[in-house]
Amino acid sequence: MTNSTLPTLNDFLKLCKLKVVALIMLTAIVGMYMATDALPPIQLVILASIGIALASCSAAVFNHVVDQRIDTIMKRTKNRPMPEGKVNTKQAIIFGVIIGVIGLGILALWVNVLTATLTFFALIGYAVVYTMYLKRATPQNIVIGGAAGAAPPVLGWTSITNQVELDALLLFLIIFIWTPPHFWALAIHRHAEYSKVDVPMLPVTHGRAFTRLQILLYTIILFIVTLVPYLVGMCGLIYLVGAVVLGIGFLYYAVEMLRKPNDEKLPMKTFGYSINYLMVLFVILLVDHYFPLHLSQIL
Known part of the structure; x- marks a missing residue:
């Protein structure tokens, strides 16, 4: 199916799996606040939240890119933007790269390098290791790949303390x-x-x-x-x-x-x-x- 019209903002947002990202961000923000007895600096919380959220959205986009063939077949996913032809592969990749780079850049420049590095590895762990390999290689895919999904509270914690x-x-x-x-x-x-x-x-x-x-x-x-x-x-x-x-x-x-x-x-x-x-x-x-x-x- 070809994309004859430009994707809408809503189409790109659907690629981000916002409900999943919302749960991810809850655990990340709790990690930020658990990291200190005092309230963490609100500016740091906001910047870290934006950076982690954008990186999470980027990982979700690449999951859509890799899974677009099976998404077309499966009833649960056939109405996603890519199977419906609303967003093509090139558009999705460009979008995923842009928001990923922005998210990691925010973390590296205004939070700390440790959090940016861990977020990058979590992104690669989900988008590449899990989605491209583990998901199709072993029935233990979700067990091994779950490490990437479990990272957000650690990312939140390191955003405040700069240490694991x-x-x-x-x-x-x-x-x-x-x-x-x-x-x-x-x-x-x-x-x-x-x-x-x-x-x-x-x-x-x-x-x-x-x-x-x-x-x-x-x-x-x-x-x-x-x-x-x-x-x-x-x-x-x-x-x-x-x-x-x-x-x-x-x-x-x-x-x-x-x-x-x-x-x-x-x-x-x-x-x-x-x-x-x-x-x-x-x-x-x-x-x-x-x-x-x-x-x-x-x-």
Whole structure:
């Protein structure tokens, strides 16, 4: 399909996967605020947020470029701008390069070189290593490639401190372990489409029953990992209670998927819960970090 008209701004924005970027930015901004007991400089937060967001959008654009063939076949993605012919390959590449260079430039010039460097490797990890190789090479694609998606809180942290610290790596670990059960729930729902385009997602190569078991095992590991910030003194009781309640909810969905393999709605319900789980967990991290400090100042 050819592009006979110029793409609109909305077409380019759709290439950026803004809903995904919004979740990425939430975790990055929480990383910024978790990095210090005092409020970080607002100008630094804004510049870092713009830089990380533009780099994330750039990675998303290149994902569209590489996946445009399978996006045309899959029902979930056939209405994206490139399969519909609204944006061609050259336009998408130019757009992706421009916003990527601007984002990395902002980070290098006005934040710090460490954050710019880590952001660059995260961009390459997702757009090249995962999308171009891992996605089509192994059913463990989302496990290995999840490292790139787990980077944002570390990027946020280094934006403020200019160093990688243990607490930042704990935030990274939470998202890294969260990614497989989150994405495999979607993959179960879309297993026929992934099979059709020869993408070796776990439900395609090992079956849906095995994938459901893996979702449960990873969710158990996630539950344990989310307790570590409290156990090492990084977070307090507010976080602990929130993590336990949210974790029990995630475990409920994982167990239900094993108990009710014929319930076709459960995978997407689990997928939806996983998104809300991560959003709320990171908001609770922020509340737990600042509420006791604010309360102590009042008292």
